[in-house]
Amino acid sequence: MTQAPSRRRLSRDERYQQLVDAAWQLVGEEGTEALTLGRLAERSGVTKPVVYDHFGTRLGLLAALFKAFDARQNALMDEALQTCAPTLEAVAGVIASSYVECVLRQGREIPGIIAALAGSPELEAIKREHEIAFTEKCRRALLPYAPGRRIAPAGLWGMLGAANGLSYAAAQGQISARQAEDELRAMIVAMVERGGKAGRGGG
Incomplete structure (x- = not known):
């Protein structure tokens, strides 16, 4: 059985851009009030500490x-x-x-x-x-x-x-x-x- 290739780990800059892009999408769909670090983590498929590491606060x-x-x-x-x-x-x-x-x-x-x-x-x-x-x-x-x-x-x-x-x-x-x-x-x-x-x- 052939093992599926593992996904490449994003660099810090790539992860940052992914989070920024996801944040724009979230605000566009639900408004600025919906933008929290927790919601962004959920939307991006990462843990909260990853988002906090990049932005610190809302x-x-x-x-x-x-x-x-x-x-x-x-x-x-x-x-x-x-x-x-x-x-x-x-x-x-x-x-x-x-x-x-x-x-x-x-x-x-x-x-x-x-x-x-x-x-x-x-x-x-x-x-x-x-x-x-x-x-x-x-x-x-x-x-x-x-x-x-x-x-x-x-x-x-x-x-x-x-x-x-x-x-x-x-x-x-x-x-x-x-x-x-x-x-x-x-x-x-x-x-x-x-x-x-x-x-x-x-x-």
């Missing part, structure tokens, strides 16, 4: 999911910026489409995770760090097209608020993804064309 797991979303969003935007035309419309379109697309890929999961992040000072700090890095990335990409090479910080934060609002409206089906992208692109173009008029700094 807050650690939520932080890991947000960081994974952030990394995906950055990679998507960086790749598109490398190949887009060197015009304000094109760069604004890349920022708008990559932001909306990344939120839509995660569907209803991201708003719940962001809401959970706001309940912890440590996780709120992670979210804030992401927001600062994102607005700075956008500032650098858009600066060559701004009058006087200045973009008001208030405009960048307004852009981020609009990106969140439009993306989540599209995720909820209240508007289409195309409508969200078009509106956000137009807002970014208008913001850049104002240059530094809305405030000092950012140049």
Whole structure:
């Protein structure tokens, strides 16, 4: 009788990615409230100590999911910026489409995770760090097209608020993804064309 081959043991990085993928699926199907380390262990077919070893706490797991979303969003935007035309419309379109697309890929999961992040000072700090890095990335990409090479910080934060609002409206089906992208692109173009008029700094 031929013995069935044993399954290959996952490396630590592979196990981590498996758990993150399973966590996204769990949140997508049952909502953020259902995401506990115990449920994730059950869903992934591993023992609780394995999950605790990777994330420590539920807050650690939520932080890991947000960081994974952030990394995906950055990679998507960086790749598109490398190949887009060197015009304000094109760069604004890349920022708008990559932001909306990344939120839509995660569907209803991201708003719940962001809401959970706001309940912890440590996780709120992670979210804030992401927001600062994102607005700075956008500032650098858009600066060559701004009058006087200045973009008001208030405009960048307004852009981020609009990106969140439009993306989540599209995720909820209240508007289409195309409508969200078009509106956000137009807002970014208008913001850049104002240059530094809305405030000092950012140049």
